[in-house]
Amino acid sequence: MLFAVSCTRVGPHSALEPAGTQAAHIDGLWRQLLWGCTIVYGVVMAALVLAVLKHNPAPDTQDLPEAARRRVVRIVSIAVGITILVLAWFMGATLSTERQLAQLETKNPLTVKITGRQWWWEVLYEDQTPSNQFQTANEIHVPVGRPVHLRLFSADVIHSFWVPNLHGKRDLIPGRENSLWIQADRPGVYEGQCAEFCGMQHAHMRIVVVAQPEEEFEGWLQAQRRPAPEPETETQVRGREVFLANTCVMCHTVRGTTAGSRAGPDLTHLASRRTLGAASIPNTRGHLAGWILDPQTIKPGNHMPPHTFEAEELRALLDYLESLK
Ligand code: HEC
Ligand SMILES: [Cu+2]
Structure with a gap:
């Protein structure tokens, strides 16, 4: 696997x-x-x-x-x-x-x-x-x-x-x-x-x-300079809540939100990128979910811990992250 x-x-x-x-x-x-x-x-x-x-x-x-x-x-x-x-x-x-x-x-x-x-x-x-x-x-x-x-x-x-x-x-x-x-x-x-x-x-x-x-x-260049787009749908709004209420903010930045840490990659325009985990996996919804839940299986020893989410929370979080064009 x-x-x-x-x-x-x-x-x-x-x-x-x-x-x-x-x-x-x-x-x-x-x-x-x-x-x-x-x-x-x-x-x-x-x-x-x-x-x-x-x-x-x-x-x-x-x-x-x-x-x-x-x-x-x-x-x-x-x-x-x-x-x-x-x-x-x-x-x-x-x-x-x-x-x-x-x-x-x-x-x-x-x-x-x-x-x-x-x-x-x-x-x-x-x-x-x-x-x-x-x-x-x-x-x-x-x-x-x-x-x-x-x-x-x-x-x-x-x-x-x-x-x-x-x-x-x-x-x-x-x-x-x-x-x-x-x-x-x-x-x-x-x-x-x-x-x-x-x-x-x-x-x-x-x-x-x-x-x-x-x-x-x-x-x-112009698109990357802008802060993260505002969530448009209800689940995206919910997803941002999940993101901001979780440990993600201790390591990641999303410009335009309160998340401003630099221990991990800047996620402001995550959805515009082709890959995840330094080109270990393609940036698709399935791989993104797999990465968030269990980055250690994909890249053992990397500095992002695994997470657990309710199905509803994960769906919303993915909707939000996928909107970060
Ligand atoms: C302890 C710090 C830490 C926490 C907490 C954390 N991450 Fe990460 N994250 C990282 C690091 C470090 C990487 C880069 C790993 C690598 O590629 O070696 C990363 C990579 C990522 C990536 C891939 C980015 C890219 O462009 O390759 C995504 C997406 C991501 N994290 C989302 C999240 C989400 C969502 C949460 C909260 C549920 C979270 N992270 C929590 C440290 C963290
Ligand atoms: Cu190296």
Whole structure:
């Protein structure tokens, strides 16, 4: 059962299908190294086969006639020369990739602060105007074609941010700020994964990156900035009562209500997200119910306790949470 619910595929997850400028540079370097090494391997193997076939129990080089000795020295020199050239090529390619990777910075980027936590990602969209800032979790949206500056922090242990389609890995280290620049060049939903073992639920610490055309992204941004929508139906109103009267408020925020704790993900626009529990399960009504009642079965050891509810309370709570678009 556990495994049936614990695998959620939301998008491609491969460094060999670059969807962004940075990933394309890394992919280019990888291909050069792959083909370079393949050719070198092929040549070495061919030389080996040739040597075996032409095996000739020759006497010690010292005893070779002068002409043959010169030939051996020439061949070895050429081989050393080629080796140096290949290594220089690899070093040049690596340095130039590093340079290209550092060139994304712009004066006025979109800045997103990401804090790694056991075992989810806290996300803060920064803005000059404090009232435009907002928090969300486990899913970041970025505009296609625009550089995004990720400021990386950790609240507990070392994590590592890795969305292979967009860039390489970067660690999130307690007490320190790291930064990563990404740019998505085509729209899509890209999956990422914590890439530094960070405890029991490390494997269930995924992140989703949604790259959208600029206009769509602006729409998303505006919607996320707003406080939670007011409940519209009677059961939604009841659901909010259940939520606010329960332990949920000790750990979660729903902007526009009295719930303002930060121990767990911000739930203000929960229903707009694709997944739950750092992309462990899809965000559907059934999975949401399962998560609230028994998060420990889905993600053993995570920091949300199980809950019990009357059927009526649970239905109302789900209606309310599903209205948080
Ligand atoms: C002791 C703190 C705590 C309490 C109490 C708590 N939660 Fe959580 N909740 C968390 C943490 C921590 C996570 C993230 C777990 C993870 O993914 O590792 C979480 C995750 C969630 C998520 C998934 C959010 C997402 O985007 O992935 C939902 C939904 C949720 N909680 C709802 C509730 C509701 C409803 C209640 C009350 C019935 C509640 N929580 C009570 C700490 C808590
Ligand atoms: Cu982690």
